[in-house]
Every structure is written in C-alpha cells, then in structure tokens.
Amino acid sequence: MAPVPLAVTTSTKVDAALVREARAVAARWGLPFLPRRSKEGIAPWFGVKADALVVVGGDGVTLWDAEGSFAFHAGMAHLRRMRLRDGEPDAFVRVAELRPGDSVLDCTLGLAQDALVASLAVGPGGRVVGVEKSLALAIVAGEGLKRYELGADSGPIEVVHADAHAYLKTLPSGSFDVVFFDPMFAKPKKAQPAFEVLRRFAEHAPLTPEALAEGRRVARRWVVVKGARYTDDLKKLGLQEEPGSRFTDVVWGRIGPVSGP
Known part of the structure; x- marks a missing residue:
C-alpha cells in the first residue's frame, strides 16, 4: 500500500x-x-x-x-504581546489600526504569529479567524493554540483549513474589519532547520490581484499585506509601502475596502 x-x-x-x-x-x-x-x-x-x-x-x-520536525511555538508573537501589554507599538496593529472589538481575518495563518498579536489587540470582545491552506500547518497551529494560554485580555482565534481565496468568496461583503495577507516570502534568508520544515509544508503561491480584490470586498476598514524589503511584492499589487522602521526586513502595505458588485 x-x-x-x-x-x-x-x-x-x-x-x-x-x-x-x-x-x-x-x-x-x-x-x-x-x-x-x-x-x-x-x-x-x-x-x-x-x-x-x-x-x-x-x-x-x-x-x-x-528531514526534520517543527512544533508550535508562540516565538516572537509572545514577545510582541508582552510589549503590546506594556503600551509599546506594534507594526501590524498600527498599520491595521486594530482596536478592541474588531474582527480580523488572517488569510495566511501559518503558525499564527500575527493572529496572536491581533487577538490581544482586539481583546475579548473581538474575533480573529485564521485561514491556512496547508492541512499540516493548520493542525500544528490549531492544536498549538488550544494549548496556548491567551489570557482574559485576548479574543479567540478560530482556525479554518481552506484556500483563502475560495474562503473569501463565501463571505458576505464587509464581514470583517481587517483582512490580512502574509504570503510566504519568495526569497528566503537562511533559516533554522525547523523553519525549513515549515517552509516545505507552507503555501508558496503569491498573493493574486483577484484574492486581494476579494479581501477588499470583505474588509470594512483595511486590507493589510506584509511583504519583504528589497522585493517588489507590494508594488506588483499596486500597494505603496507604509512608513516604518528601516531596521527590519518586513514592509507593510494597505488598501481600503470596495463595495460589492
């Protein structure tokens, strides 16, 4: 067999x-x-x-x-959450203008790093839904989040195993405050062996203009896209880089919603 x-x-x-x-x-x-x-x-x-x-x-x-193994770990998200609790700024929270009570759709959940930050930013009255196309990564994230103590100051994170573009098409217009995309960077830097396991299972298809358009239909406030510095990831989608730190490899773009057909 x-x-x-x-x-x-x-x-x-x-x-x-x-x-x-x-x-x-x-x-x-x-x-x-x-x-x-x-x-x-x-x-x-x-x-x-x-x-x-x-x-x-x-x-x-x-x-x-x-070739190896990979386990769920809050990693930098845990540190970002600690900083956010201390009143320090977070780039994702700033660009998305996240506030208590918001609903956030993370279309590229991965290991839920940004979803964990969003859950704290939106608070217990908010909602975060994470969509992950890779079944293996959806399981690691979903089961890992079941065992992670979010705390009373954070909103729930729901994990959905689906293709994000197809999932967006099922949603009513304006059903989330923020829609977020973090496509896997096309030119990876050298990484730890564990991250290479993640990369083997992750979805590598770039964000398409069609998926971005669906995100704009579903979003009430912003569609936020994370990209890699020194690439044209954002430019290809017609997005301008938001002001931010020049000491990071990550850049951010955002675009407002559009009305449905």
Whole structure:
C-alpha cells in the first residue's frame, strides 16, 4: 500500500490518555491514526506508512517528515504581546489600526504569529479567524493554540483549513474589519532547520490581484499585506509601502475596502 500523505500518532511515552488525545486530534482533522509502540522509532515509517506525521505528546503536537520536525511555538508573537501589554507599538496593529472589538481575518495563518498579536489587540470582545491552506500547518497551529494560554485580555482565534481565496468568496461583503495577507516570502534568508520544515509544508503561491480584490470586498476598514524589503511584492499589487522602521526586513502595505458588485 502507498503511504498516506499525513497521519497522526503518539510520542514514544505511550499511555491510554495520550492515545485518546491523539485519536481525538486525528478525528478533528479527518486523518488516520497510526498506533505506536512504546519507544518505537518513526523514521522507518516515512515513505512506507506516511509521508508526514503529526506526533501528539505531553508537550503538544509536532509535525515530522523524513528531514526534520517543527512544533508550535508562540516565538516572537509572545514577545510582541508582552510589549503590546506594556503600551509599546506594534507594526501590524498600527498599520491595521486594530482596536478592541474588531474582527480580523488572517488569510495566511501559518503558525499564527500575527493572529496572536491581533487577538490581544482586539481583546475579548473581538474575533480573529485564521485561514491556512496547508492541512499540516493548520493542525500544528490549531492544536498549538488550544494549548496556548491567551489570557482574559485576548479574543479567540478560530482556525479554518481552506484556500483563502475560495474562503473569501463565501463571505458576505464587509464581514470583517481587517483582512490580512502574509504570503510566504519568495526569497528566503537562511533559516533554522525547523523553519525549513515549515517552509516545505507552507503555501508558496503569491498573493493574486483577484484574492486581494476579494479581501477588499470583505474588509470594512483595511486590507493589510506584509511583504519583504528589497522585493517588489507590494508594488506588483499596486500597494505603496507604509512608513516604518528601516531596521527590519518586513514592509507593510494597505488598501481600503470596495463595495460589492
């Protein structure tokens, strides 16, 4: 039999509770569950049982393939949230003009770094929906967020596994305050091995003018796009770079909404 593209299993410390949790993860995302014996290695499974595995352990979920692994981690988002709580500015919050009670649609969720910042900016009365085309990354983010303590000052983050353009087409006009796109940078810098695993599973298609137009229909205030400095990412979409720090590789563009047809 050919290997399945993606499956769920447990870590090496197998017990009944962990098996139940792993089976629940598999059921939530419609994936097969592969039982694992205690201390059994998964390296021989790749290309035989599965191409990639979501491993459920006591410390959360980890995405594995034959070349490495990647786990959910709040990373810089945790630091950004701390700074935001201390009253320091955040580029995303500033450009999107996020405020308490807002609804935000993150069309390129990835590992939810910007969604985590948005959840704090919009507060408990707000809402953040993150759309992720890659099933593997949607699972890592979705399960990771279940285990991350957002705090009473943050709004919920809902994870949707879908193609963002197709998902936008299903939404009524003006249904979110802010629509956000963060396409995977076409020219990556050298990164840690774990990030390379993420890059292998991530969606690499550029943001299209058609998807941007749908975002403008859905947004009430702004469509915000993150790009890479020293590229024409924003220019290709007819966006101007917003003023910001020159000491970062990230640039921001935004455009207002349009009325529906």
